[in-house]
Amino acid sequence: GAVVSQHPSWVICKSGTSVKIECRSLDFQATTMFWYRQFPKQSLMLMATSNEGSKATYEQGVEKDKFLINHASLTLSTLTVTSAHPEDSSFYICSARDLRQGSSSYNEQFFGPGTRLTVL
């Protein structure tokens, strides 16, 4: 199968601090990963597409300088919430695209378990 992990699973931080969330594809290489945000009882909203070796592509309305994305390797993408504020409190989910040739799940997105961020 294709497994995606996220770390940490939950984090509490003080307002004004920065928080880094990691997304890893454990058994496949992912040139493209996606970062979503989900508010309570709402749907997933795509924040940005993370591309290995190049800049992330942000969705309209998402602040690039606030949500820094780094796709450092073919198995790791990080999302850093800079100068976090209470309104940034949310559930952040990443997904990775399986591009293994011959895979039955080719081009399918696999989701991480999510990270709950609480900013006090």
Place this chain on the structure above:
Amino acid sequence: AQTVTQSQPEMSVQEAETVTLSCTYDTSESDYYLFWYKQPPSRQMILVIRQEAYKQQNATENRFSVNFQKAAKSFSLKISDSQLGDAAMYFCAYKGLRSGNEKLTFGTGTRLTIIP
């Protein structure tokens, strides 16, 4: 831009019965994928079923099947023999196939409750 609409915020079904969740979408593309994802209380997104738009045959995965009506842009999910473990949020999602447009667009979700 593509949109996905789920008009049923909540649904409930008696255990062992059948329930159908509705989804409609809007797109100008001719080729695309449609998905149903399940999000249980753990918040882990799980793929339930996938349909390629070019396939006329409706996808089936064990107790889960879809009714894909391309002309009507409708994509409903039928769950047969409902089980307690089926209780979750269900999201319908769309993905285009144009290069560089690999993102998923999600509907607002339907919360499914299973009544014992």
